[in-house]
Amino acid sequence: MDCDVLSRYLDLYLDGELAIEERSEVEAHVRTCDACRTVVTAEARFRAVLRQHLLSVRAPGSLREQVRERLEVRRRPALTAWMPPLAYAAAVAAVAVLGYVVIATYPKAPDPVAGAVAAHMAASGPEVSGDRDQVDSFLRTHAPFSYRLPLQDGEGIRLVGARVTRLNGVPAVVYQYDRGGRRFSVAQYQPPEGVDEVPPRMDHQDGYTVATYPDRGLVQTLVGDLPDGEISQIVPAAWSR
Amino acid sequence: MGSWTFGRRARERNRFDIEAMPHMDAAYRFALSMTRDAAEADDLVQETFLKALRSFDTFTEGTNCKAWLFRILRNTWINRLRSGSREVMSDEAMEAIQDASLAGWDDRAFYRTPHESSVLRATRDEILAALQSLPGDFRQAVVLSDVEGLSYKEIADVMGTPIGTVMSRLYRGRRLMRRRLARSLGLEEAGEDDEAGGEVLSLFGSRAKGEAGHGL
Ligand SMILES: [Zn+2]
Numbered sequence: 104m105d106c107d108v109l110s111r112y113l114d115l116y117l118d119g120e121l122a123i124e125e126r127s128e129v130e131a132h133v134r135t136c137d138a139c140r141t142v143v144t145a146e147a148r149f150r151a152v153l154r155q156h157l158l159s160v161r162a163p164g165s166l167r168e169q170v171r172e173r174l175e176v177r178r179r180p181a182l183t184a185w186m187p188p189l190a191y192a193a194a195v196a197a198v199a200v201l202g203y204v205v206i207a208t209y210p211k212a213p214d215p216v217a218g219a220v221a222a223h224m225a226a227s228g229p230e231v232s233g234d235r236d237q238v239d240s241f242l243r244t245h246a247p248f249s250y251r252l253p254l255q256d257g258e259g260i261r262l263v264g265a266r267v268t269r270l271n272g273v274p275a276v277v278y279q280y281d282r283g284g285r286r287f288s289v290a291q292y293q294p295p296e297g298v299d300e301v302p303p304r305m306d307h308q309d310g311y312t313v314a315t316y317p318d319r320g321l322v323q324t325l326v327g328d329l330p331d332g333e334i335s336q337i338v339p340a341a342w343s344r
Numbered sequence: 345m346g347s348w349t350f351g352r353r354a355r356e357r358n359r360f361d362i363e364a365m366p367h368m369d370a371a372y373r374f375a376l377s378m379t380r381d382a383a384e385a386d387d388l389v390q391e392t393f394l395k396a397l398r399s400f401d402t403f404t405e406g407t408n409c410k411a412w413l414f415r416i417l418r419n420t421w422i423n424r425l426r427s428g429s430r431e432v433m434s435d436e437a438m439e440a441i442q443d444a445s446l447a448g449w450d451d452r453a454f455y456r457t458p459h460e461s462s463v464l465r466a467t468r469d470e471i472l473a474a475l476q477s478l479p480g481d482f483r484q485a486v487v488l489s490d491v492e493g494l495s496y497k498e499i500a501d502v503m504g505t506p507i508g509t510v511m512s513r514l515y516r517g518r519r520l521m522r523r524r525l526a527r528s529l530g531l532e533e534a535g536e537d538d539e540a541g542g543e544v545l546s547l548f549g550s551r552a553k554g555e556a557g558h559g560l
Contacts, residue, residue, distance in 0.1 A: 110451075114514060118489060120496055142451065148464055149522070150490050156468040157475075157491040162372035166386050170368065170393045302357060 104132040109139050117147055175304075232264040238278070241265065247274035253289045253323050254280065254337060282337075287327025294322050305331055314338060360400050363409045364393070370492055374414050377487040378421045380476060388424075392417040411498040414488065418502055451519060454526065462529055463522070474525035482517030489514055 104112075109132055115121050116129045133140050231241035235256055242250050245267050254260055263286075264279040275292035294317075303316035314325040314334045325334060371392060375385035395416050396403075403412050466474075475483055481503070488494045488502060499510045526532040 114511070114518070118496065118514075146451075152464050152466070153471060153475075154491050156471050157373065157487070159468065160369075160373050160376065162368045162389065163382075163386070166372065166389060167368060169386075170390055173390060173394055174397055 104128045106132075106136060106139055109133070109136075110142075113143065113146060116143070117150065230264075230266040235262045238262055238265045242267075242276060246276055248293050248321075250276050250291060251319065251321065253278055253291055253318065258336075259283050260337065282327075282329070282333075285328065287325060287329055290324045290326070291321055293320075305334070356400060359405075360397055363403070364396055364400070364413060367410045367413050368393070370410055371413050371417055373491065374484070374487060375417055375421070377475075377483050378418065378480060388417060388421055391420055395420065408494070408498055410492065411494055411502055414492075414494075414502045415504075418484070418504075451522070454522065462531060463525060466525055466529060470525060470528055474521045474528060477524050478517050478521055482513045482520070485510055485513040486517045486521065490518075 109129060112121065112125065112129055116126065121129065133143055230245070231238055233241075235252065239252065242265060247267060252262065254262070256262060259282050261281045262278060263281045266277045266279075268275055268277055270277075270290055270292060273292045275290050278289045278291065280287050280289065303314070306313040306315070312325075312327060312329055312331055312334055316323055316325075316338060323338075325338065327334070329337075368389065371389050372385055375388040375392075376382070379385045379388060392413060396413055399416075403409060475486065478486065484503065485499060488499045489496075494502065496507050496510050500507045503510065523532065
C-alpha cells in the first residue's frame with residue numbers, strides 16, 4: 104500500500120468498514136509513514152471533537168414529556184363502542200368530557216373509565232350491602248359473568264357491598280370497598296371481543312384516581328380519591344405484571 | 345376470552361420503552377440535521393415516535409433500533425417536503441456544487457499544517473455552523489456516520505440510497521465541512537471557485553422553510 108491508496112481508504116478505515124486484511128495493510132503502512140500517520144491521527148481526532156460537540160445536542164425536556172404523553176394516549180385500552188344514555192345525571196358531564204377525549208383519539212375505541220367513574224359517583228346505593236360472604240352469595244345468583252372478588256380483605260380494606268350494572272353497555276359488577284372510612288369502588292367487567300390490549304394504567308378524572316388493570320381474564324377499574332401510591336399498594340400484583 | 349390476551353401488548357410496550365425511547369436524543373439530532381429548525385424537529389420527533397409505536401411489530405429484534413427510527417423519521421420528513429412547496433435537489437446537482445466547492449482543497453496538506461490544532465479547538469458553534477452549511481443529504485450522512493456511528497449499510501437503509509452514494513456523500517460532505525470550518529477560523533482564504541459554489545449552496549441551504557440558524 105502506498106500513500107495514494109491510503110488516502111482512498113482513509114474514510115473506510117476510520118469508519119470501520121474495512122475487512123481485517125485491508126485493515127492490517129493500512130495499519131502496516133501507517134506505522135512506517137509519518138505523513139500518513141499525521142493525517143490519520145488528525146482526522147481521527149477531528150471526528151472525536153465533532154462527535155463530542157454534537158452529542159451535547161439533546162432533545163429538550165418538553166419534547167420528551169410531549170412524546171411520553173402522546174404515547175400514553177395511544178396505549179390506552181381499546182374497548183368496543185359505548186354510547187349514552189347514562190344512568191346517572193351527576194356523571195353525564197364527566198363522561199361527556201372523557202368520552203369526547205377518548206372518541207377523538209380512537210374513533211372506534213371508547214373507554215370504560217368514564218363509566219366506572221359514573222358508577223362510583225352514582226347516588227343510588229349498592230344492590231347488596233354486607234360483608235364478603237353476603238356479597239359473594241348475592242353475586243352467585245346475580246352476576247352476569249363469572250365474577251371474582253377483586254381484592255382481598257385486610258390492611259384496612261373491607262368489602263361493604265356490590266351492585267350489578269352496565270358500564271356504557273358493558274355488563275359489570277361494581278364492588279364497594281371501605282378503607283379507613285373512605286369509600287372506593289372497583290368495577291369488574293369482561294373485555295369485549297376483539298380487544299387484545301388492556302395495559303395497566305392510572306388516570307385522574309374529576310378528582311378521582313382511576314386505575315385500570317387486567318386480572319385473570321377480567322378487567323378491573325378502581326375509582327376513588329386515594330393517592331396513587333395507596334392504589335399501587337392495593338393492587339400490587341397488577342402493576343408488577 | 346379468545347383474542348383477549350393481556351400479556352403480548354404489554355410486553356411489546358415494555359420492549360418499545362427499552363429499545364426505542366432511549367434514542368430520543370439521537371432522533372432529535374437527526375431531525376435537526378434535516379430541518380435545521382428546532383420547532384420542526386420537535387414536531388418530527390413526536391410524529392416519528394407515534395408512528396414507531398404503531399408499527400413496532402415490524403421492527404426486527406436484534407437489528408439497530410436507532411437506524412429503524414431514523415428511517416421512519418427521514419421518510420416522514422421527505423413526505424413533508426413533498427407535500428409542501430419544497431423541492432428536493434438531485435444527487436447530480438448536489439455533487440456538482442460540492443465538487444466546485446472542493447476545488448483546490450487538499451486534506452493531506454491541511455492536516456500536515458499547524459492549522460490542524462486550531463481546527464481541533466473550534467467551538468461547538470463553529471463546528472455546527474460548518475456542518476449546517478452542507479446540503480441536507482451530505483449533512484445527514486455525516487451526522488449518521490460521525491455522530492451516531494451507523495454503518496454504511498445502515499445509512500444506506502435510512503436514506504434509501506446505494507452504499508456508493510453514501511460513501512460519496514460522506515467523502516464530499518466531510519471535506520467540504522472541514523474546508524468551511526478552516527475558512528471560518530481564518531485558516532484558508534476564500535477562493536473564487538468556492539465563492540461561486542458557496543452562493544449556490546447558501547441558496548440551497550435556505551430553500552426549506554423555517555431554516556433559521558438553529559441546530560445542526
Ligand atoms: Zn503514506
